[in-house]
Amino acid sequence: MRLSVEVEHRLGEFALQAAFDAPSGVTALFGRSGSGKTTLVNVIGGLLRPGRGRVVVDGVVLLDTDDGTEIPCHRRRIGYVFQEARLFPHLTVRQNLLFGRFFAPRRERGPDLPGVVDLLGIGHLLARRPAGLSGGERQRVAIGRALLSKPRLLLMDEPLASLDAARKAEILPYLERLRDEAAVPIVYVSHAMAEVARLADTLVLLEAGRVIAAGPASDLVSRLDVARAEGDEASAVLEAEVIGHDAELGVTVLSSRAGELRIPSLNLPAGARSRVRIYARDVLLAVDPPGRISAMNVLPGTVSTIEELPDGSMMLQLDCGDARLLSRITRGSLRALGLRPGSPAYAVVKAAALADRLPAI
């Protein structure tokens, strides 16, 4: 499956001129408020006809203004999940879910009610009405309803934005399951890097109506321009695989493109995949291999870029193995270490810094 989008559109003062291509999986549209994310989603979904545009999902042309192709919104087979769940208040959860199924083309393959209920963990809610659900539960039902319409694409516009931190944490693992188990591509709008780092396979960065970068999320998150915008939250994201556990040391060992990582024990079997988000503020640098040290992760690398941040601190990008890490240190530390682009250095990260960065399973 591939998603291909090209749009040119004016809205008053605002000009959207954006194009991107994405493979299957989760494609995050990421950018500040007003950068054009929702406008782009509305074009994909067919709620807005752009001045010029082409939208192709899995080889099916949904829109091509050049040759006049325009499949109407209700026939695009696109599932929507908005910031608020928008469930029918007078219907039970089961009836809300079945409402989604009502729109599913009979001949198409897709998830069934028991499969969706199991995927989203909403079996115990089926007889309830939306008013009796938490915000996170409501969103899970809204996702289930969208999935049961057998969409060829799921559009999620800031689905977690109206939830508090605890509800976000509760729902994220379900979104991960959705990504990993349901064969539906997802376009996910967000301006929260924490969500993007956890969920996105592809990242499309929007700024003032333009795509400033698009590509694999793990490569883009650690780019300096992204890091600059993220400030204290700047990070690198590594895809990792569990190699094993050391019960005595209380750690789980993961392999990643940057090298082996040790993190506090995780309840995952060997071979399981996980993502690790490493914040620039948690990465210390050493010129020589540190000797006796409490930090469990020492990753050799080479400094590739150094940049001063607006607050006077320094952001260094480090090539470690096949991956890129970020480290934020003071100007004084940089001077003391004498690091320059091309200098070898060791990235030092304590295991505990990686503890709460992992998906709860």
Ligand SMILES: Nc1ncnc2c1ncn2[C@@H]1O[C@H](COP(=O)(O)OP(=O)(O)OP(=O)(O)O)[C@@H](O)[C@H]1O
């Ligand atoms: N009908 C309209 N007329 C004029 N300008 C509009 C109209 N609708 C949206 N805009 C402008 O287009 C720009 C992009 O809006 P859009 O909603 O796509 O941004 P966004 O990235 O989704 O923002 P947010 O994260 O706040 O939802 C904004 O500057 C907005 O003010």
